[in-house]
Structure formats: C-alpha cells, structure tokens
Amino acid sequence: MKPADMLRFSIRSLTGFRVRSILMILAMSIGVGAVVVLTALGEGARRYVVNQFSSLGTNLIIVFPGRTETGGNLPGMMVGRSPRDLTLEDAVAVLRSRHVTRIAPLNIGSAHLSRGRLSREAPVLGTTHEFRDIRRLEMSQGRFLPPADPTQAQSICVIGQTLSRELFGDQVPIGEWLRIGDRRFRVIGVLGSKGRSLGFDTDELAIIPVASAQQLFNQPSLFRILIETRHRESLLAAQDEVRRILKERHEGDEDVTVVTQDAVLATFDRILRTLTLAVGGIAAISLGVAGILTMNVMLVAVSQRTSEIGLLKALGASGQQIRNLFFAEAALLSAMGAIVGLIIGAAGILLIRQIYPAFPAAAPAWAVVAAVVTAALTGVGFSLMPARRAAKLDPVVSLAKR
C-alpha cells in the first residue's frame, strides 16, 4: 500500500466520521492551547520582573545602612549604639576596589516643589552624575547632573516628564528656576519617559546633587549606595571587597548590608519559574484529560469499525496495514489538534498582549514542545492500543461484529 493512498484513505475516514474527528481535535487543541496560554502567563510574569530588574543593570551591588537580621531588634540596641551612618566618604572609599567601575550614592526624601502658583509634592532623589549611567536613564531635554565632586552642593535639578508638564505646561523648563523645599534650583534637564521601574516612577521624580539633598533633608546618612562592577563575573569579588572596605571604615563593625542585584533577581526568577512550572502542570492535566478523551473516542471508533477492519482483512489487508491506517489517522488527528491548539494559544497570547501591553506574555519553547509532544503521544498512543487489538482478530470474528 502506497503512503499517499494510506494518507488519503485516513483523511477519507476522518471526514467520514466528522463529529468524532472534530471532538478529538477540539479536546486536543484545548489541552494544547491551555498549556501554551498558561505557561505564557507565568513566563510573562517572570520576564516582567526580570526586565524591571535588568533596567537597573545586572552587575549591580546595593549597599544600605544597618544589618538585616531576623532577630527582631537592631544589633546596636543591645549595646546602646545605633548603626553608623553610611556617609558620602564611605561611598567614595568603595571606588578603591579595582572591581568597581562606578558608584552612585543615593539620598531620598519627599519635598514640596513649587513654581509661581503651581506646586506639588514629589519624591526628591539626591545623587551624582554616575546615577544616569547605572540606571540607564534617557534624557528628553537638556542634560543630567554634570560630573562633580559629590560633596559639593549645587543648585541644579533634573525633573521627570510629569513634573515638567504639571509645573511648566508647554513651556521649555530648561534654565527656569524651581523651588524645592526651602531652596531654589535651576532646571538643567528633563528625563525621558522610562515609566515605572522598581517602585520609582521616574516621570514624577526630581533629581538633585547628593550634597544638596543632604542639606535639604538634613540627613547626613545615605539611603543607598549603588555600585556597578566591571562585569558580572567580578560581582562576588566586588561584594566581598565592598564589605571589607566598609567594615574597615566602621571600626570593624559590619553594620551595613551589601546585596547583589543578581541575588534578588535570582530569587524572583526562581519563584516565578516554579510558578510557571506549577501552572504548566495544571495545564498538563487538562492535556492528559484530552488524551483520555481521545482514547475513549478512539476505542468507540475502533469497535464501531471492527467490521470494516474485518472487511479490509478479507480484501487482503495485513495486520500491519490495518495498524498503519489507524496510526496515520491518529497522527493526523493529533497533528491537527496540536496545530489548532497552537493557534488558540497564539491567539490567547495576542489577546493578553492587547489587553496588557506592558506584560510580555510569551510561551516558553519547552512548554510549546512539551504540549505538542504530549498531544502526539497521547493521541497516537491511546488510539494505537485498540487498533492493535482489532488488527489481531481473525477476519471472521471482526466481520461478524456490528
């Protein structure tokens, strides 16, 4: 029997039993589609978080004052001491490490911004020139804080787009004066739109030199030091060195916390990957159900067609040819189910992207492959079993069956 004939004969029997074929394809495609869409959701959540973190750069170390311990009380409290401040000098000292390329000290507070009659509250960030490179910020107008001695206060500021619009309207803000708290600052740049990243909405942010912020908020301790290492590989070495330098400067007390961006990212990555797997597992159950449905339909189909199998044998078909025919039929059904399922999945993902454009929903390749392979295996496997049994019967037995 020629392969083309086998294929044609199978297609004829698929179209001959239309309802059965459509049911099978439907069951299969819903299973495959569910796996694709659900894992796409999980993967989308993971990518979303990873993107948020990578916007900060992945070879990043973050230092903040105090030890994070699970004891519930600060270590200093027991000996009547509060943790030492994290100072600008500490930040500059970190640059001694050969693994460190850039640092950006951060000071943050909330202040009243006003210009003429317009005013509003906004978060104010004190930092240095390097912050722009570390955070990969875009400028839409003017320039960022110029390189300068971080201990020098300057009356200049960079503002976010929302602030620019609300305080200056359509006017170009560059060169204008802005009152922040009780001081005046000259606007030298407007940030590009980057949107929300790690809880900071850069559109609503005002950035001033770190020394100015220390004066403005009367807060000599830094909120954070962002440290960029030479490359990813030197991250751990740099982390150790930063810890050692700061310990040295703090008279042997390790009263700062040094975390890597990577560690935080890896944790999130792990959590979300597990989530995707769990969701994928749930979807796989529906695929399994589809497989069992396929088996039932196929079982009925084969017993319905037992007399046809007997007839084919009487006309000269061997058991092998019968099995091949059913195999071709099941393979066609499964392939069609998988294809329709992938289309359903793609449509679902498209829909999610339409509704939430910021959410990067995309099915991971392993999930797509696993879904298709499972569909093929269940479809073909479950339909071969009854066919194999039917092919073994003596033609006279199967012919007599109705």
Next chain:
Amino acid sequence: MISLTGIERTFRVGDQTVHALADVNLEIGAGEYVSIMGPSGSGKSTLLNIVGLLDQPSAGTYELDGRDVTSLSDEEKAHVRRDKIGFVFQSFHLVPRLTALENVSVPMMLAGIGANERRQRAAASLEDYGLAERMDHRPDQLSGGQRQRVAMARATIMRPPVLLADEPTGNLDRASGHEVVSLLEQLNGSGVTLIVVTHDPDLGQRAQRQLHMVDGKIDTDGIRQTS
C-alpha cells in the same frame, strides 16, 4: 486446487466444546462450481471462511494450489486473500463512506497499485457489471442488487482464481438475485472456481457439484446428473 484434509473447527461456548467442523476432507478442482447446503449451524459458513482464510482451522491441513496455507504468517495470508480469493457476502460489506468506484479500488489500493490504473480498472469493471452510471454513488444511494454487483466487481478486480459467495442472494429480491447468480455463473464459465454457500435449494441445485452438510460433516457430495 483446494485440498482440505482432516479439518476441525471447535468453539468453546461456556465450558462446552462445540464442533463446528469435524474431520472434513474435501478436494475441489480448478473451475468447479460447488454449492454447499445444509441447515443453520451445520458448519457450511465456517467451512467457507476457512477456505477463504478468514478463519483458522483448529486442526487439519489446507492446501491451496499445492501450498500449505494453514501455517502462513498474517502478512502472507493477507496476500493470498488479496490475490487468490474473492469474497461475496450476504450483506455486501461495502465501506459506507466510499463511492462505488472507491470500494472497488480498495483491494488494488492494498496491493499498492497506482491511482490511475486503479481508476481505469475499477471503472471498466463497474461498466462490465452495468454500473457505469453509478460509479460515484455511495452504497446508501444504491439498490440491493446494485450493491451486490459493486461487491462482485470488488471481489473480482484482482482476478482471483477462486470466488467464494456466502448467501449471495440472501438479502436480495428474486429479480436481483437471478441477476447476481447469472453473473456468478458467467464468471465460473470463464474458468473461476466458484463456491456458493446457500440454504436456497433452487440456487444450490444449479451447481454441478453439491455438498450437503449436517453437524459439521459433509453428508453427501454429489455431482448433478446432466439431463
């Protein structure tokens, strides 16, 4: 041509063993016209099925064209059925979703004959059986007599030397029955060995050689006296 020696066929029904065929010995030569008659349950259909390799004897040997076919593999049996034996059933056994032309083509398709040759041969055969107008009809669009003629076209398309018919007129009215019988006899006239199972005495008596079966045994084996 067909040589059965000591053929037995037993079935288990519950804890009883039923002998459908008991020690059947039979020789049929090429070109013979044989009818097998007998009451229901006498084993005549079982005998035909064994001759047609649709069923396996429990004991005994069956030689077809001098070749022992009882011990053949599934694949080899399929080839023998395809090339040597044509079957005509009481209930036609056409594939309902295929057209007359496609039904006739099935044995050729199983044999791996190309689509063009299949179509030509099937069409020519259907024309011979007076079904030129009905080639693209499905079985449910054909009358009983037409269906049986399609089945005969299919049974003979591989030009088998042996044609087996199990109650070929059982589901037909008299007129169509006569038509089918005369077609079968024409084939026999052209040299095909014809074996017909029937309990219709009128049909049975037309054969040159008539077997009567009772309780799984051949009771009488008579040659019709030519008058």
